[in-house]
Amino acid sequence: QVQLVQSGAEVKRPGASVKVSCMISGSTLTELSIHWVRQGPGNGLEWMGAFDPEDGERIYAQKFQGRVSMTEATSTDTAYMELSSLRSEDTAVYYCATPGRTGSFDIWGQGTTVTVSS
């Protein structure tokens, strides 16, 4: 059974960067496409981007282009999402998720709370 386990909560100053990890168990990173979704306080879900191991392509939402980087460490089956130049509006819960054979996000991490505050 595939599980995604994320790193713990972070508090950052405006202008800093944050790197959130998503460790895979029950499968390997080479077999999964890892997507990142965030949710601001009281807000809806916002898709940020994804890495597809089949073609090695990274796709980022236009909104985050230039500020986000999604990387992987196959040796530890861990995916990372780094967001730079943080501002207060980036305060959110960040989720990793993977589409199963359904093509939809049937497996989610538990979420990582990132707080941006001076």
Next chain:
Amino acid sequence: DIQMTQSPSSLSASVGDRVTITCRASQYISAYLSWYQQKPGKAPKLLIYAASSLQNGVPSRFSGSGSGTDFTLTISSLQPEDFATYYCQQSYRSPYTFGQGTKLEIK
């Protein structure tokens, strides 16, 4: 980007009621439409994929329909555990946008 618009944004209903939530895509998305349920402090849970297919383990009172641009999620007989927020999402084209959510509350 493909915009996903849900209606209503909020809904009050009673246990046993039949409830329908609508999701409209700003352009054609075939049947690349999923429905998720989210409870406070929890990750979303997949209910319906490919517009009308029920995810394993999800009660049969949940059903989805539609294709093209117009989709619905129906709960045939509301149970106490169904009060939550529901989101649609398109996976036809990146960015894989979500609707703004429909909060289902107890009347």
